[in-house]
Every structure is written in structure tokens, then in C-alpha cells.
Amino acid sequence: MRLSPDDxxxxxxxxxxxxxxxxxxxxxxxxxxxxxxxxxxxxxxxxARSRWxxxxxxxxxxxxxxxxxxxxxxxxxYIGFLGTLFLFVAASALCTIVPGYEPPTGSLSTTVALALxxxxxxxVFGIRAQGVGDYLKSYAKPTLVMLPFNIIxxxxxxxxxxxxxxxxxxxxxMIVAILLTITPFLFPIVMTALGLLTGMVQAYIFFILxxxxxxxxxxxxxxxxxxxx
Amino acid sequence: xxxxxxxxxxxxxxxxxxxxxxxxxxxxxxxxxVATALTALAQQPDAAATITRTLFVGLAMIESxxxxxxxxxxxxxFANPFWxxxxxxxxxx
Numbered sequence: 001m002r003l004s005p006d007d008x009x010x011x012x013x014x015x016x017x018x019x020x021x022x023x024x025x026x027x028x029x030x031x032x033x034x035x036x037x038x039x040x041x042x043x044x045x046x047x048a049r050s051r052w053x054x055x056x057x058x059x060x061x062x063x064x065x066x067x068x069x070x071x072x073x074x075x076x077x078y079i080g081f082l083g084t085l086f087l088f089v090a091a092s093a094l095c096t097i098v099p100g101y102e103p104p105t106g107s108l109s110t111t112v113a114l115a116l117x118x119x120x121x122x123x124v125f126g127i128r129a130q131g132v133g134d135y136l137k138s139y140a141k142p143t144l145v146m147l148p149f150n151i152i153x154x155x156x157x158x159x160x161x162x163x164x165x166x167x168x169x170x171x172x173x174m175i176v177a178i179l180l181t182i183t184p185f186l187f188p189i190v191m192t193a194l195g196l197l198t199g200m201v202q203a204y205i206f207f208i209l210x211x212x213x214x215x216x217x218x219x220x221x222x223x224x225x226x227x228x229x
Numbered sequence: 230x231x232x233x234x235x236x237x238x239x240x241x242x243x244x245x246x247x248x249x250x251x252x253x254x255x256x257x258x259x260x261x262x263v264a265t266a267l268t269a270l271a272q273q274p275d276a277a278a279t280i281t282r283t284l285f286v287g288l289a290m291i292e293s294x295x296x297x298x299x300x301x302x303x304x305x306x307f308a309n310p311f312w313x314x315x316x317x318x319x320x321x322x
Contacts, residue, residue, distance in 0.1 A: 003307055069278055160293045167296035170303075205289040208282060 086207035093199020115162035126217030244302035251298020
């Protein structure tokens, strides 16, 4: 019984192992970057546009709107980081319909890496928006008593991000694997569909939580939301 | 009952209990959260975007507790350090 694609060894040369997680991660990265490159080669602004450009416009526009809804007034600054997180997690969940593929997010190494990216990005964006002094002061708000708790929350929410994504993806893959040994015809299909749904929800949650954390770190300097006419 | 059986029984029973209790309580919490969110949506359809986003964030927080319980039970069954230790000792003898 394999808990994660870490144990799926494709190639080994001495201490260097190429396991499933690395292979699938790089495959996804290759597919995403090459696909984006191909689509954005010849962009048009008139009404006659390719369907792929239409798809990308919808995706990018939706992500931008979500970032704006969280309260970040300048989504262009953050869409590079947050959009990449969302697209990677969503693609790794969607590709489970390909036979022989296992989601790289079903391994704790991948999810910890993604969560560490968020852990580093929050102070970086916060310091860029407020300056070092103001950002460090925000840890001692509302009173100095809250300082240790704020620091603990930074670490614990990173752990929660990593373990939530890992648990969801791993459980989905494992349920399908167990069902395949018991009732190998129709029932696993239903569970795979359910796994696709949970994967998309988890991708959205990971992205929105990262956006909320960044919004909380940059909030005092952001201009207030404009009143809708 | 020798040590090996004791470790196995403790692991399996604890894993079952962990999953059981750890599914019940978050389910109650999520049910209440969804019910309240639906009430709020019915009263204020204009704020649908905010309510839905906050609901999802809250559900993620609640659900992570269930996931912790699930991960603990998975570790107890499939990657139990005590069980591996006992197996290694019994092979060594």
C-alpha cells in the first residue's frame, strides 16, 4: 500500500532517486508553462480570438476578481504568485483522470513546499507594502501580550495549509485505490468524480487562504475599498 | 497478550476511534456553518460573494481538524513507528 507517490521510484542511480512526485511535478510544470507559451504567442485584442486565449482570459480574469474580492486593491502585484499556486494545485487535481498519474500534491513534500512558499511570501509582500518597521509592529497588535500568539499562528497556519491539502489529496487517491481492489468497475468512477470536486475545492481554498493571509499582512497600507456608485 | 498483539490492538482501536470521533464533530460544525450561511444568503442575496468566500474559508478551517484525525489514523495503520519497531525486534529474535 503506497501512501504517496514518493514511494514510486522510476529511476535510481546511487543516492539519487527520481520518484513519482518529482516526475509528475515537473511534468505538470512543463505542461503549464509550454501551454501558456503556446497560447500567448499571438494574442489578439479584436473579437476574433482563439478559444484557448478565451479560456486563459476567463481563468485570469476570475482569479483577478477573487483577489480583488479578498481586499487586495492591486491584484496585478499578487496574481503572479497566487495564480500560479491555484493553477498548479488545480491542474494536479484535474490530471487524476489520466491513467497512471498520481497527484503530486498527495505527497507531504509537495504540500509542505507550497505552504513554505506562502510562509515566505506573506512577510515579503507585507514588508513591501508597509516597510520593515510597520510590518514587525503589526505582530504586537493589539497589545504586546499577543506577540507570541501571533508568531505561533504564523507557523501553525502554514502547517495546517500543508496537512489539509496533503490529507485531502492522499485520501482521495487512497479511497480510489482501495475501491479498485474491492469493486473494480463502477464505484471507483463515482469516487474519482468526487475526488475531482474535492481537488478543485482544495485548490480554491489554498489560493483563497494564501490571499487572505497576504491581505492581512498588507492591509493597513492598502487604500480602502472604493464605494460602488 | 504479548507486546505485539497489544500494539496491534491499540493501534487499530485508536485509529477507528480517531476517525469516528474526528468525523462526527467536524460534521456537526460544518452542518451548522452551512445552515447559517444559507440563512444569511436567503436574507441577503446581494452579499453572496462575501458570504460564500467566508463560508469556504471557515469550512476549510473546520475540515482541517477532520483531516488531522484522518492523517493520525492513517499513520497508525500504515506507517506506525511502534509497530515497525515491534516487527523489527521480532525479526531480530
